[in-house]
């Protein structure tokens with residue numbers, strides 16, 4: 072038992088008002104974080120659903136084995152697995168054979184109790200689970216290969232076509248805008264006859280791969296657009312097709328062939344009434360399916376999509392150039408929000424229970440979890456690690472829960488506070504700073520006089536200023552010309568002697584007493600220069616070089632020449648000096664370029680001078 | 690004091706029993722009632738219901754509030770008119786402890802009369818549930834300075850701990866007189 076004795080209400084009102092605003096500012100309540108959950112799942116591989124039909128929603132997550140940061144199971148090998156959470160507990164875990172692509176939950180019938188079906192899409196299959204047991208497998212229909220393409224490969228196989236004819240025939244097919252198999256595209260991408268021949272010989276006797284791969288999956292409501300209505304799965308495939316399945320998942324109700332590979336889909340309405348499926352494709356086109364048709368309105372994004380959500384009659388698309396675009400479902404652009412960092416993940420914050428607010432949760436590459444209501448940034452927090460996936464929904468009986476999957480394998484649940492301020496504050500227009508008056512200094516008498524003077528003599532002052540500016544420019548130009556012509560600088564201008572311009576850069580490395588001078592010489596002119604003497608000028612009492620004059624045979628334009636020369640410090644007690652490098656031409660005594668290398672002090676510990684000797688000299 | 694109460698003049702107190710859904714509020718109130726009035730099967734409370742009964746020489750009038758998200762703001766409308774709060778925590782629901790804390794923070798902000806709060810850390814029988822002390826830590830009860838409170842671990846199904854809490858509460862309420 073813990074009890075406090077009658078507390079004293081000290082300056083209560085004041086502190087309460089403060090907490091009040093704090094409580095409203097706080098949006099995310101940190102419910103649970105398990106850094107050792109050992110799963111990674113993208114947003115599409117997570118869902119909250121009522122598995123047992125008892126109103127207690129579980130968190131279902133299909134974890135990919137592809138993350139190198141997470142460990143394998145008991146076998147030590149990473150495995151793809153489906154995990155079911157209740158509260159903080161894992162209540163079920165099962166192995167999935169392939170890398171999961173998407174997980175959805177929906178109701179396939181009206182039987183009581185209403186138990187959700189879980190659909191796990193991986194590879195070319197969609198597995199349906201009821202009571203957490205797999206009971207049905209839908210195989211995505213194989214890709215139908217163009218008969219002409221098949222014929223060409225058959226002829227290549229039997230040797231009727233040589234590689235040249237085969238290549239040309241496939242080329243013709245591609246020009247006719249026929250959809251070809253990956254192998255044919257691979258062949259057409261080759262240029263060397265030898266490579267083409269090799270590829271054909273390797274593959275001609277294996278049948279063309281007709282396997283079709285799932286790229287995305289979502290649920291479209293069947294008869295009415297309500298939370299617990301019966302749903303149909305909508306599948307997008309690598310063959311650029313979109314299929315709507317019947318609620319049992321056993322047959323295809325409708326199939327659409329697009330021009331591009333679908334990667335994100337959102338649905339609106341119900342299949343039996345007036346539905347829309349909006350599809351963002353990998354290349355940045357957004358199509359709309361309606362009734363039996365693909366709508367003529369195609370949105371072309373300015374970059375590739377990295378997430379798409381629907382908020383009532385708007386769709387929100389995040390693109391790889393850090394922008395959130397808002398469109399009306401009919402295709403009309405509404406507005407864009409520009410973000411400071413790459414969008415890594417997006418999810419819909421669909422606030423339920425006491426109020427209905429819909430916001431966009433965006434996770435950015437700079438580890439910020441942001442909430443946008445329309446154009447307005449509502450809230451930002453930093454996360455513990457990169458978020459790889461997130462999912463918003465009902466957990467247990469609690470609405471407004473966000474599940475986060477982290478790159479480090481961790482899982483976190485956050486909940487939205489009941490009183491969180493998610494609405495637009497309505498304060499569009501000028502930012503609040505505009506209302507704050509600037510801190511202007513008070514006007515002193517001197518200031519006033521000065522102003523008067525400036526007003527009277529404005530023209531004169533301007534004239535004097537212009538004159539001084541001209542003079543400054545002239546002096547600068549003169550100094551520059553001098554550097555270029557007398558060869559004292561590191562860059563030379565093209566002149567009559569060299570016929571080209573040269574850039575010289577010299578550095579020194581080493582701890583001593585043996586150093587190395589490294590030079591980089593570039594001929595930035597148009598013509599090659601030959602027989603260039605380079606002279607090193609140094610104090611011969613201190614330093615020793617093998618050669619103090621060298622001759623560079625030729626400098627070809629735009630090539631960087633790198634050279635290194637050893638310098639030995641013979642008198643190690645003499646401190647340091649600088650070495651001048653002159654680059655000349657055989658025709659003239661004036662150097663083209665000069666570089667000065669400041670030699671460092673020889674490190675006493677490395678040096679050959681005994682410690683004691685050093686000590687005595689000091 | 691005892692003689693006044695035993696003379697038959699019973700003081701009537703109004704109490705709000707709040708806490709998240711499924712925390713055991715209805716079960717606790719049910720077990721407070723006299724044996725014959727108890728309901729065998731507890732069904733989820735929608736909105737709120739009022740129960741009146743006698744206990745510890747007080748006439749209790751308890752508002753059993755629904756804990757579901759959409760009804761939670763109902764609690765607030767009751768604070769003006771009551772003498773005490775019974776806050777039930779499901780000690781086995783670790784994930785929603787933060788939501789319970791958020792609700793408590795809102796209560797402490799809204800309720801300005803400094804009435805006493807009795808916390809029940811319920812479902813102590815369930816394995817892995819937090820003890821009263823642990824609940825107190827997670828809920829940040831140490832921060833409460835403006836009123837008296839107490840937290841008691843309970844098992845509403847076995848009716849353990851509840852009496853201890855109610856005795857403390859009636860003591861607090863009698864003191865106020």
Ligand SMILES: Nc1nc2c(ncn2[C@@H]2O[C@H](COP(=O)(O)OP(=O)(O)O)[C@@H](O)[C@H]2O)c(=O)[nH]1
Nearest residue numbers: 710711712713714715716731811812844845846
């Ligand atoms: N194990 C256990 N279950 C309890 C306890 N108290 C209540 N329950 C159960 O929790 C569920 C919800 O109880 P209920 O009183 O309806 O919660 P309310 O929503 O807060 O009114 C019921 O199934 C109760 O039987 C307890 O102390 N231990």
Ligand SMILES: [Mg+2]
Nearest residue numbers: 714715733734
């Ligand atoms: Mg109840």
